[in-house]
Amino acid sequence: MLVNQIKYQEIAKQLMEQSVTLVAVSKTKPPAAIEELYNFGQRDFGENYVQELVDKQAALPKDIRWHFIGHLQTNKVKYIAPFVHLIHGVDSYKLLKEIDKQGEKRGRVIEVLLQVHIAQEETKFGLDDQELATLFQQVVAEGLSYVTIRGLMGMASFTEDETQVKREFQYLKSLFDKYSQKHSLQILSMGMSGDYLLAVQEGSTMVRIGSLLFGARN
Numbered sequence: 001m002l003v004n005q006i007k008y009q010e011i012a013k014q015l016m017e018q019s020v021t022l023v024a025v026s027k028t029k030p031p032a033a034i035e036e037l038y039n040f041g042q043r044d045f046g047e048n049y050v051q052e053l054v055d056k057q058a059a060l061p062k063d064i065r066w067h068f069i070g071h072l073q074t075n076k077v078k079y080i081a082p083f084v085h086l087i088h089g090v091d092s093y094k095l096l097k098e099i100d101k102q103g104e105k106r107g108r109v110i111e112v113l114l115q116v117h118i119a120q121e122e123t124k125f126g127l128d129d130q131e132l133a134t135l136f137q138q139v140v141a142e143g144l145s146y147v148t149i150r151g152l153m154g155m156a157s158f159t160e161d162e163t164q165v166k167r168e169f170q171y172l173k174s175l176f177d178k179y180s181q182k183h184s185l186q187i188l189s190m191g192m193s194g195d196y197l198l199a200v201q202e203g204s205t206m207v208r209i210g211s212l213l214f215g216a217r218n
């Protein structure tokens with residue numbers, strides 16, 4: 001057993017009842033662990049590293065929906081462009097443009113989420129409200145045809161302080177509501193192993209859960 005089956009079934013059921021999509025974060029875990037969850041019916045998997053994602057995609061069933069949830073470098077977009085289902089962490093126009101270019105080359109529209117900086121920590125990537133507004137404006141003005149912004153993604157502070165985490169999720173939800181109509185946003189990706197219940201409570205439509213399903217990473 002490479003995955004916690006009981007935990008998986010409990011979480012999957014709970015999320016399905018609330019129409020929240022579960023992305024199983026399989027980074028650093030072997031393909032056999034992914035297959036185990038696949039056999040229980042899981043189809044959405046998330047990875048952080050391009051090479052690891054490319055290798056796993058080649059080795060595993062073709063109906064898996066692969067989510068790229070790490071920080072994507074512009075020069076690596078081409079490796080995942082042929083198959084990636086959703087890129088969660090887009091935080092610059094330069095990256096959007098490159099995704100558009102690679103989408104055009106492959107004749108497919110690539111769906112992305114814009115990453116918003118909501119945590120207190122300085123190290124986390126993402127846009128603030130002003131940068132988000134600017135980026136949306138640029139996208140509308142330039143009319144990129146091979147990339148579609150489906151929603152927003154964010155990571156809360158790594159803290160035990162639930163009030164703080166809740167406040168950050170509420171902030172992200174407020175930005176989602178602010179832009180969702182004008183830009184047809186449908187996905188709000190927030191919540192991980194430690195805070196997904198809070199995230200769902202605050203309006204998340206997609207959670208990214210790794211260690212609760214696969215155990216701690218090294």
Ligand SMILES: *Cc1c(COP(=O)(O)O)cnc(C)c1O
Nearest residue numbers: 025069192193194208209210211
């Ligand atoms: C690793 C990772 C996760 C999953 O984290 P867990 O705490 O193991 O659930 C979710 N989102 C992102 C962006 C990650 O890098």
